[in-house]
Amino acid sequence: MSLMRGVVAALAVSLALVLQVTVFPHLAWQGIVPNLCLLVVVGAALTRGPQFAAVLGFLAGVALDLAPPADHVAGRWALALVVVGYLAGRVRQDVRPTAMAVVATVAASSFVGTSVFAISGLVLRDPALGVPDLLRVILVAVVWDVLLTPFVLPLVMRMFQALEPARTA
Amino acid sequence: MGLDKLGHRTARLGRFRGRRERRWSGAGRLDERSRPSRSLLVALVLASLTLITLDYHGGDDSPVESARRGVGEVFGPVETGTATAIRPFTAVPDWFRSRGDLNDDVARLEAENSRLRSQAATADYDRNRLQEYDGLTAAADDLGYALVPARVVALGPAQSFSDAVTIDAGSRAGIRPDMTVINNDGLVGRVLRVTSTTATVLLVVDTDSVVGGRVGESMEVGFLHGRGVVGDAGRLDLELVDESEVPAKHDTVVTWGSEDGAPYVAGVPVGRVTSVYSSVRESTQRAVIDPYVDFGSLDLVGVVVPSGTHSDRAVIEADGSMR
Numbered sequence: 001m002s003l004m005r006g007v008v009a010a011l012a013v014s015l016a017l018v019l020q021v022t023v024f025p026h027l028a029w030q031g032i033v034p035n036l037c038l039l040v041v042v043g044a045a046l047t048r049g050p051q052f053a054a055v056l057g058f059l060a061g062v063a064l065d066l067a068p069p070a071d072h073v074a075g076r077w078a079l080a081l082v083v084v085g086y087l088a089g090r091v092r093q094d095v096r097p098t099a100m101a102v103v104a105t106v107a108a109s110s111f112v113g114t115s116v117f118a119i120s121g122l123v124l125r126d127p128a129l130g131v132p133d134l135l136r137v138i139l140v141a142v143v144w145d146v147l148l149t150p151f152v153l154p155l156v157m158r159m160f161q162a163l164e165p166a167r168t169a
Numbered sequence: 170m171g172l173d174k175l176g177h178r179t180a181r182l183g184r185f186r187g188r189r190e191r192r193w194s195g196a197g198r199l200d201e202r203s204r205p206s207r208s209l210l211v212a213l214v215l216a217s218l219t220l221i222t223l224d225y226h227g228g229d230d231s232p233v234e235s236a237r238r239g240v241g242e243v244f245g246p247v248e249t250g251t252a253t254a255i256r257p258f259t260a261v262p263d264w265f266r267s268r269g270d271l272n273d274d275v276a277r278l279e280a281e282n283s284r285l286r287s288q289a290a291t292a293d294y295d296r297n298r299l300q301e302y303d304g305l306t307a308a309a310d311d312l313g314y315a316l317v318p319a320r321v322v323a324l325g326p327a328q329s330f331s332d333a334v335t336i337d338a339g340s341r342a343g344i345r346p347d348m349t350v351i352n353n354d355g356l357v358g359r360v361l362r363v364t365s366t367t368a369t370v371l372l373v374v375d376t377d378s379v380v381g382g383r384v385g386e387s388m389e390v391g392f393l394h395g396r397g398v399v400g401d402a403g404r405l406d407l408e409l410v411d412e413s414e415v416p417a418k419h420d421t422v423v424t425w426g427s428e429d430g431a432p433y434v435a436g437v438p439v440g441r442v443t444s445v446y447s448s449v450r451e452s453t454q455r456a457v458i459d460p461y462v463d464f465g466s467l468d469l470v471g472v473v474v475p476s477g478t479h480s481d482r483a484v485i486e487a488d489g490s491m492r
Contacts, residue, residue: 018244021323021335022251026259030400031327031465051206058213062220066233066240068248069325069333069369071361071377074233075220077329082213114328121330124225129330129376129397141328 005163009044012156013060016040017067032137034144035110036152037064041081042088042109043156046097050089057085073126080116084109102157103149110145114138238364245367249337252322283353290355290421290438290461293385314434315478316351316471316485317342322367324467332375332399334358336470339366343478347432349424352470355461356380356424356439359432360472368472373439374403374464381425382407382439382458389414390425393439393458400465405440405458416442416456434473 016036024033037060045053061078064070088109091097097105118134120126224233319338325331338344340363350357350370358372373380376397383390384407391409398404407422420442426435440460447454471485478484 025324033326066237067244068241069335071331071333074224075217079217
């Protein structure tokens with residue numbers, strides 16, 4: 001079962017990544033697209049807890065770092081999504097999260113995730129961008145992710161729940 | 170019902186075992202959720218940091234590059250396939266805007282327009298170039314180059330703060346790193362790395378991109394830096410080498426070119442001067458350039474290859490013929 005879960009999770013992340021770089025640029029606002037990989041990781045965190053989500057976050061991040069057309073220093077999205085998976089997993093209660101809780105978690109995760117990525121860039125001097133530019137991108141990204149939450153998160157969470165029959169939370 | 174209960178109990182088994190262990194170790198009631206896998210988190214964070222260090226200090230020949238290429242070989246064709254699959258749908262808005270034949274007219278006129286514009290834009294440059302031609306006969310070959318046509322299939326998210334795109338032509342099409350990428354409006358960028366079927370192109374608006382530029386009117390040279398913004402507000406900064414020279418508004422900037430045309434061939438129009446700032450303290454001139462290329466809606470591009478390159482697709486030769 002856990003192998004099955006891993007395969008499905010990897011497929012979900014790959015699908016999210018491909019959609020993110022091919023389909024969504026047509027809808028992007030100044031190149032900023034919803035971070036579907038982050039949404040999948042948050043969905044995993046809310047259903048499966050921090051351990052699984054951190055591992056999935058690492059894999060999704062490495063994929064984001066390496067798949068074309070990525071050109072930043074590899075490992076930065078991996079770091080960001082590990083943190084996101086862990087933190088979002090800590091939010092999970094033993095009751096089903098309400099819709100508001102999910103939206104709030106996504107917003108916080110998106111902010112933390114993109115911020116960690118941006119800060120790692122500041123440390124490495126990878127993008128020579130100013131803090132106001134970074135903040136603008138981070139905030140627009142949060143809005144995008146929250147807008148996509150009602151369409152993506154229920155799907156992702158139902159998927160991970162269906163792969164988890166033994167858990168009685 | 171009975172079966173259901175059984176499953177329920179099996180699920181709880183793990184927890185029972187946990188409780189027994191706690192009793193043996195004599196520890197108090199630890200909340201399972203308060204300490205979830207701290208060591209795993211540390212391991213993953215360390216793995217990420219290792220990856221960053223490897224790639225950051227490795228530079229161009231870091232071990233990460235081969236991983237990048239491997240992942241690219243897998244994801245590249247998938248991205249190309251998806252982009253091809255959705256292309257009919259991204260064209261849907263156009264159907265509502267105008268009828269098919271009008272659309273064709275618009276496309277034809279746009280193509281003609283950008284051809285004429287690029288002719289007009291390089292007129293100054295060409296005139297100056299002709300005057301200096303005596304010493305430049307060696308560069309004659311540079312004027313004619315072949316193009317491998319390709320389509321943009323994926324754009325990096327702005328959240329990654331780097332402006333790079335994937336095109337659907339790779340090493341099989343004769344593309345190598347450090348080749349110039351243009352479209353019919355002007356300079357797009359340069360090839361960073363290739364897989365067998367795709368290539369990653371760094372756009373000139375990226376903050377890492379530096380292009381040698383030449384003001385067509387005065388032949389002054391300088392360096393063009395990207396600002397990292399792709400939309401309508403995408404601009405380049407031009408720093409002139411000669412501080413006393415002031416570029417005029419609406420002057421055209423073309424590429425200056427490098428040896429063997431790598432990474433940029435000479436004479437490709439880049440953009441138009443929109444404003445000039447001079448800093449008295451640093452005694453430099455900084456001009457803001459509005460690029461001709463609309464980076465928000467990149468689609469068909471051409472990669473400049475040496476004439477006669479072997480390719481898996483039709484190559485547009487310097488004289489306009491297809492091969």
